[in-house]
Amino acid sequence: MTPAATPSAIVVDAVSVERNGVRVLESVTTTIDAHRVAVIGANGSGKSTFARLLNGLIVPSSGSVRVAGLDPVRQARKVRELVAFLFTNPESQIIMPTVAEDVAFSLRASGLPREEVSRRVIGILRHYGLDDLADRPAHELSGGQKQLLALCSGLVREPGILVADEPTTLLDAANTRRVSDALIALPQRLIVVTHDLALAARCDTALLFDRGRLIAQGDPGELIARYERELC
Amino acid sequence: MAGPLSLYVPGTSPLHRLPASVKLLGLLIGGLVITVPRPEPLLLGVAAAVLVALYLVAGLGLTELARQVWAVRWIIVVVLVGQLLFLPWHVAALTSIRMLLAILLAALVTLTTRASDILEAIERGLGPLRRLGVRTERIALVLGMAIRAVPIVIDLASEARDSQRARGVGGGPTAMVVPLLVGALRHADDVADALAARGMDDDEEPVMLEGSERLRGASRRPPRR
Numbered sequence: 001m002t003p004a005a006t007p008s009a010i011v012v013d014a015v016s017v018e019r020n021g022v023r024v025l026e027s028v029t030t031t032i033d034a035h036r037v038a039v040i041g042a043n044g045s046g047k048s049t050f051a052r053l054l055n056g057l058i059v060p061s062s063g064s065v066r067v068a069g070l071d072p073v074r075q076a077r078k079v080r081e082l083v084a085f086l087f088t089n090p091e092s093q094i095i096m097p098t099v100a101e102d103v104a105f106s107l108r109a110s111g112l113p114r115e116e117v118s119r120r121v122i123g124i125l126r127h128y129g130l131d132d133l134a135d136r137p138a139h140e141l142s143g144g145q146k147q148l149l150a151l152c153s154g155l156v157r158e159p160g161i162l163v164a165d166e167p168t169t170l171l172d173a174a175n176t177r178r179v180s181d182a183l184i185a186l187p188q189r190l191i192v193v194t195h196d197l198a199l200a201a202r203c204d205t206a207l208l209f210d211r212g213r214l215i216a217q218g219d220p221g222e223l224i225a226r227y228e229r230e231l232c
Numbered sequence: 233m234a235g236p237l238s239l240y241v242p243g244t245s246p247l248h249r250l251p252a253s254v255k256l257l258g259l260l261i262g263g264l265v266i267t268v269p270r271p272e273p274l275l276l277g278v279a280a281a282v283l284v285a286l287y288l289v290a291g292l293g294l295t296e297l298a299r300q301v302w303a304v305r306w307i308i309v310v311v312l313v314g315q316l317l318f319l320p321w322h323v324a325a326l327t328s329i330r331m332l333l334a335i336l337l338a339a340l341v342t343l344t345t346r347a348s349d350i351l352e353a354i355e356r357g358l359g360p361l362r363r364l365g366v367r368t369e370r371i372a373l374v375l376g377m378a379i380r381a382v383p384i385v386i387d388l389a390s391e392a393r394d395s396q397r398a399r400g401v402g403g404g405p406t407a408m409v410v411p412l413l414v415g416a417l418r419h420a421d422d423v424a425d426a427l428a429a430r431g432m433d434d435d436e437e438p439v440m441l442e443g444s445e446r447l448r449g450a451s452r453r454p455p456r457r
Binding site: 057084092093094137138 | 239242346347348369373376377379383384387419422423425426427428429430431432
């Protein structure tokens with residue numbers, strides 16, 4: 001039985017996702033109330049589909065999702081103000097030509113005065129050590145810098161939740177560490193889909209997926225051990 | 233130094249400080265002066281001198297000017313050769329020089345103006361079209377994304393070429409087309425998701441598609457697992 005949820009919780013109730021006759025997510029029910037949540041499992045286990053449900057990028061075939069009481073599909077705009085999304089490949093989420101412009105792009109529809117937009121952009125770039133690169137073309141950045149830029153572009157809107165889909169998969173060890181440290185230090189709730197078990201171990205709780213099913217939820221250490229023992 | 237697309241070079245020169253709208257208007261007028269009258273050596277000489285002076289005033293220097301000329305050399309060669317087939321050599325040369333000057337003038341604007349300022353100026357300039365229902369912010373967004381897409385497509389082409397070479401297959405244009413097209417379409421799909429995730433899918437009410445299965449902003453693709 002699902003425990004009583006706090007108002008800010010993410011509640012997923014009997015959600016299935018079916019595509020072309022194939023069930024890619026099977027009756028997933030969970031309540032997420034922890035600060036840092038790791039989503040682990042083998043390739044094809046449904047982790048990324050689950051993550052994309054949380055801000056309406058994928059629509060459930062049945063069941064319901066509520067993020068702080070909001071429906072990610074019917075209240076997509078409100079949910080996307082609340083939930084930022086970090087994709088695996090930063091290349092595809094950097095929209096504008098230069099670093100500062102890309103971060104400012106996230107505030108385009110905010111109606112904030114230009115000075116306030118600049119202040120926020122420089123503030124967040126400085127926080128992640130990218131302020132010296134503000135006017136550099138985004139395509140000249142390293143992989144780690146691009147992922148941090150994508151993180152800045154998501155966080156500049158001051159969301160309450162960050163969903164990250166394998167954010168360190170394309171990075172080398174040093175950049176993996178840098179991005180992982182940044183994610184773990186976030187004041188926002190973090191839902192991170194990852195194959196990086198060191199990152200998963202630093203979360204407060206974990207969800208373990210296997211063949212479209214959520215098979216366990218709980219302590220990351222225990223779930224990582226089970227994943228390595230039974231599913232690897 | 234700027235990237236392959238004459239991207240913005242930070243600076244504090246008078247040209248950097250000019251509003252983007254003024255520079256775009258200057259580009260329009262300058263472009264007309266260079267391209268509309270009959271190509272005369274004196275006019276083009278004066279235009280070239282003014283252009284060199286503007287590059288110096290902008291603090292970009294002759295090296296950047298030379299780099300911009302080098303970047304468009306093949307375009308100019310193709311234009312020149314094409315015209316040499318039908319026109320006397322001096323007319324073909326003057327016409328090609330005229331085109332080069334126009335390109336360098338446009339490059340000067342992008343080198344001294346942030347893309348976002350250019351897009352904002354375009355959006356403002358297109359403002360009256362809003363009354364006709366045109367979503368001018370979408371036009372500005374598409375232009376910005378097009379600028380951003382060019383280095384990505386160059387990278388995709390480079391990857392495809394390297395991949396063909398690594399497999400010992402000739403890197404001919406035909407072998408390049410499929411991987412480049414697939415990569416570009418996949419990138420477009422990912423960008424669509426990223427735009428939606430960043431709140432750019434801004435229709436208030438969801439739109440039902442595909443027998444109510446999908447709503448606007450939700451992925452059309454088979455979900456990743």
